[in-house]
Amino acid sequence: MNAAILSGSLIVILLSAAAAPLPVEQRAAGGALLVALWAYAAWTGRSAHPTSPLRLLPGVALLLLGLALVEARPALAGWVAVPPLIVALEEARRRGRRSLSVVVYVILWLDLFALVHQLLAAGRDLTGNALLAWSVGLGVVATVFVAVGAVRVHGYDKG
Numbered sequence: 162m163n164a165a166i167l168s169g170s171l172i173v174i175l176l177s178a179a180a181a182p183l184p185v186e187q188r189a190a191g192g193a194l195l196v197a198l199w200a201y202a203a204w205t206g207r208s209a210h211p212t213s214p215l216r217l218l219p220g221v222a223l224l225l226l227g228l229a230l231v232e233a234r235p236a237l238a239g240w241v242a243v244p245p246l247i248v249a250l251e252e253a254r255r256r257g258r259r260s261l262s263v264v265v266y267v268i269l270w271l272d273l274f275a276l277v278h279q280l281l282a283a284g285r286d287l288t289g290n291a292l293l294a295w296s297v298g299l300g301v302v303a304t305v306f307v308a309v310g311a312v313r314v315h316g317y318d319k320g
Contacts, residue, residue: 167203170218174199177222181229187237191225198244205251212313214247214269221247224273227280236279239272246272259315266314267307274303 178192246269
């Protein structure tokens with residue numbers, strides 16, 4: 162990542178962790194995970210690749226803030242897995258572990274889709290048919306996205 166993107170990502174991380182309406186220890190834990198992910202991105206420099214999940218760093222920080230704002234507290238447990246999964250995917254790819262890369266990719270993206278589902282469902286207070294339509298629609302999109310991405314990751318890591 163170049164210096165401007167790294168600086169901007171760090172600002173988004175710090176603001177998201179500071180503004181999240183969570184208990185101090187949860188904000189500190191989330192902020193620490195994000196700063197560790199940021200440090201990994203800065204240290205490795207691998208985030209320059211177009212398919213690198215490290216490019217999601219600002220979005221992951223905003224997802225933490227969004228989940229906290231809509232009080233989707235149970236979903237935060239799923240969010241905690243995202244930064245380690247991103248590092249695991251990068252390391253599996255770096256070491257040429259194609260099968261492991263695909264498995265971690267699928268877990269990471271299904272977790273992200275589930276978190277986005279919770280964010281919008283809780284934020285819009287969806288119930289009944291609206292929740293069903295949102296769940297089915299996002300499920301179809303997630304399935305196609307993850308399947309196509311898994312094939313791409315397998316092919317990318319092959320070469």
